[in-house]
Amino acid sequence: MARSKELVPGVGRFSRSQVAAKRGLYKGLKKSEKPAVEPTPETVEKTIGGNNNGEKRIVPTSKAPRFYSAEDVRQPKKSRKTAKPSQLRSSITPGTVLILLAGRFRGKRVVFLKQLESGLLLVSGPYKVNGVPLRRVNQAYVIATSTKVELESIKLSDELNDAYFAKPSSKGAKSAEEEFFEEGKPKEKEAFPASKAALQKEVDSTLITAIKKTENLVKYLRSTWGLSKGQYPHQMAF
Template sequence: MARSKELVPSVGRLSRSGVFAARALYKGAKKTTAAPAAEVPSTKEVQVGGAKNGGKRVVPTSKASRFYPAEDVRQPKKSRKSPKPASLRSSITPGTVLILLAGRFRGKRVVFLKQLESGLLLVTGPFKVNGVPLRRVNQAYVIATSTKVELSGFKVDEKINDAYFAKGKKSAAATAEEEFFSEGKPKEKEAFPATKASDQKTVDAAIVAAIKKTENLGKYLKASWGLSKGQYPHQLSF
């Protein structure tokens, strides 16, 4: 095909990509897969003349550049600190009733069971009493009360740890067509694992038995907490 005609001197009718498409040279381009380059060692051994030079010497394969950037390139600061879990507040001990200040169950009272390796607190409502299941909370978002549930002899199963609460990966749609037609349809809710339900019942059974030993403690855990007008949390005693 003839070259692009000029609209005006030195201004072509077609753009660079337009000329490339019109010539269609890409149709005859040979596509060859180059063999992967062999790995080159970083150093090599060379022969050095002179009686006092040892005869051989190890030198780098590629020489360093003679030039360097005029401006300093900022390097990230290396931290030698290792993250450690937060120490537990002295007011929080196993069996202490806590008030949640954030999250889905804010305002609910829960029973503290133990501190996990991550530093988070393992708490439960229990679920049978106020609907709060086994969950992890940050101690920065709880208020420790003076009320305590006697949990002598009760020990939480070791399998209930941070990995116990990890969420599984959701499988994505197989094709774009399935994803397109799935929009607008209600997603199927995954069934709650039976093993976790049985673990919840096991923990609840022991805690509910301890709650029944104290009069009105169950009603106290059921009641939600909140502030009225003119009340300030730092002026209240829990």
């Protein structure tokens, strides 16, 4: 016997959002830019018949709900705080070699270049040395070492900011029919922008020149970092 769609008469088994998801109604929605509509006023002045009714009366445009929720609706708390970029740790200065603790390149050693406006750290392997390209990293997921690379003579381009790492927006299927036919097709891989590749090569060439001045530093950056049994990072000096 099929399960009833209602728990009790008038009360459905599924919520409105669950029903919409099961029926796939979200696939048929079409997004279109509509002209701005003037908001309707809360009250309207109407003429009332009868000598004792005052001729005119102010009436609300929308009726109040017949029933109200038994539970109080939580209102979001208004915060007066403004977001500020995180303060850089004293152990992290331009040229400091960092150890990445999370992400795709965890365990790799990278060179810190500068702090971006968002508070994230701009680092590079460089790419030619250990395969780590220009990346943004949160300082909470790095270990600062005592090894440093002299970056005083290196000038970084103004293009190296948070906008450099922004992903291009991709347009999806307009309708459910288009989405159905696009399901089986292999997605074309977008080519890496030539401007970003040129900027990576420029940074790499200047970094490698500075790294080669220190003996065995290239081998140090190529090696990966890890912990063995009984080793604790808070008890170690880097």
